[in-house]
Structures are given as structure tokens and as C-alpha cells.
Amino acid sequence: MRVNVVTLFPDFFRGPLGLSIPARAAAAGLVTYNLVQLRDFTHDRHQTVDDLPYGGGAGMVMKPEPFWEAVQSLAPEGEELPSGPIVLMSARGRRFTHADAVRFSLQPQITFLCGHYKDVDHRVAEGLATEELSLGDFIVSGGEIPALAAIDATVRLLPGAISDHESASTDSHYDGLLSAPSYTRPAVYRGREVPGILLSGDHARIAAWRREQAERLTRERRPDLWEAPEHS
Incomplete structure (x- = not known):
């Protein structure tokens, strides 16, 4: 499996993905993690990724262009987008469940989009992401924490990631x-x-x-x- 993460904070993931089951799964060749810096896909000297919301209001909204270009950079030659689910972690998304982790674990590739600030331009959710998921009815600072939770829940289900399958089969929600x-x-x-x-x-x-x-x-x-x- 290949896990892509588009984020403003790649370093957020390096520590956790380098520990415990996610690290062992990578060392065993079961998964590769590809952390994509969203600012690399901006085109101004300030590397601007957000702007004021149309219609006014508080907070800043993340621009659609960097997300779109970052995801397109992951596509194979001749393709518009990479294969597999493209998941925007969002408070307005459907709640992520064990069934989603099982479904993701069967995919050869999955891409997570991590928002920040007030919101992400809805054209990313509507036109780029294949689904919008949430951890629950609460707000965190950005999409990184939910994405990391979803990655961990998915990777631990890969055959061989956990040496004792019986242990996983007695977990809550299994x-x-x-x-x-x-x-x-x-x-x-x-x-x-x-x-x-x-x-x-x-x-x-x-x-x-x-x-x-x-x-x-x-x-x-x-x-x-x-x-x-x-x-x-």
C-alpha cells in the first residue's frame, strides 16, 4: 500500500509513522508513506495557501489550487489523478469507522488531504476528494490528527502488520x-x-x-x- 498525505506539516507525521505498528509495517514492505508539502505547490514568494472567504466572515480559507496541483503530481503519467480514495479530513464529513479502515486496507493507494485554518475551499471537497471524513463531533486544529488516526487504523489491518491476528480480531468494533x-x-x-x-x-x-x-x-x-x- 502507498499512503500519500498532503499537508502543511509533514513533520507532524514523521514521528508517529516511525514508531510501533506503522513503522514495522513500513519496514516489512507492507506500506510506504509519502508526505507532500502543500506549500511546494504555490506560485508566489510568500507560498500563500489561504485567503479571505468570499462573502466575508471570520477566519481564512485554504485555496483550491495547491491541493489540486499537489494531488495531480501524484498521478501516473497520462492520468489526471492518482488511483484509490482521495480523502479530505473535515468536520463536516461522515464519521470514520472501522468499516472504512477495512475498506481502505484493501486499496493499493490512498491519499489524505489535511486542511487547516477555518476551512478548505469547497471545490476541493466537491471536485477533488472522493470522500469527506471526520473523526467525530469535535474540532481539532487541522486535518493532521484525523488523518494520522485513519492511517494507523488502516495500516494495522494490513496482513502481516500485526503478528497476532487474533489480537486484532478481539478489538472493539471488529x-x-x-x-x-x-x-x-x-x-x-x-x-x-x-x-x-x-x-x-x-x-x-x-x-x-x-x-x-x-x-x-x-x-x-x-x-x-x-x-x-x-x-x-
Whole structure:
């Protein structure tokens, strides 16, 4: 897989992508990261990437031209745009989910567009991006944090990125549920005991307990997930 990231802050990604699973996946040849500096696609001496919004109002809006030219630079010769999803991380986008991470992990290439300032010119969302995604109902300083989260969620699903697939298959959201609680040594800590069933050695009962706990937590904390068709 090739992951392209168009951003004003390439250095934001170098540290996290050089650690843990994203780094191991790259070292194993499962993924390459291509960080694209948006300012390299400006044409004035100030490398201007934003301007005042038409119609007035507070804040600055990122210009469409640098995004368009940056993405076009990633296309193979004779093609207008690179293959694969082109994703604008945006607070007005649909919420990113585990299903999106699975879908992205099957692509040979994906391109993330990171906005900043007040907004990105809507022609980028409408004409360049193939989809617009958000992490949730809150605002962060730019698209870098959401893009990094989406990259990590995607890369860890690549075959071989995690040595123990069973570990991933018991994560929250893998099967539409939150995961059951986890415990490790010591068996008693500050008066709090590990549930006895986990010490029983009875794997069938442990599996049933974990399923019961996963369902309980999902019902209590994420009724929206529990009410999804696969659980009704």
C-alpha cells in the first residue's frame, strides 16, 4: 500500500509513522508513506495557501489550487489523478469507522488531504476528494490528527502488520461490538480482583463471559452500535 498525505506539516507525521505498528509495517514492505508539502505547490514568494472567504466572515480559507496541483503530481503519467480514495479530513464529513479502515486496507493507494485554518475551499471537497471524513463531533486544529488516526487504523489491518491476528480480531468494533474488559497480573491490585472466571482455565466459559461482557458494554455505552441491524 502507498499512503500519500498532503499537508502543511509533514513533520507532524514523521514521528508517529516511525514508531510501533506503522513503522514495522513500513519496514516489512507492507506500506510506504509519502508526505507532500502543500506549500511546494504555490506560485508566489510568500507560498500563500489561504485567503479571505468570499462573502466575508471570520477566519481564512485554504485555496483550491495547491491541493489540486499537489494531488495531480501524484498521478501516473497520462492520468489526471492518482488511483484509490482521495480523502479530505473535515468536520463536516461522515464519521470514520472501522468499516472504512477495512475498506481502505484493501486499496493499493490512498491519499489524505489535511486542511487547516477555518476551512478548505469547497471545490476541493466537491471536485477533488472522493470522500469527506471526520473523526467525530469535535474540532481539532487541522486535518493532521484525523488523518494520522485513519492511517494507523488502516495500516494495522494490513496482513502481516500485526503478528497476532487474533489480537486484532478481539478489538472493539471488529465485529460491531465493544471489546470485553482485559486483565493481567497481579490477580489482586489495591483491593480489586480479577474476575474469577478468567482464572478458571475453562476456555468455553471464558469465551462466553467475554461475549456477555462485550454485549453488555455495547448496550450500555454505545446503544447506536447495539441497535445496528447485525445485533437486532
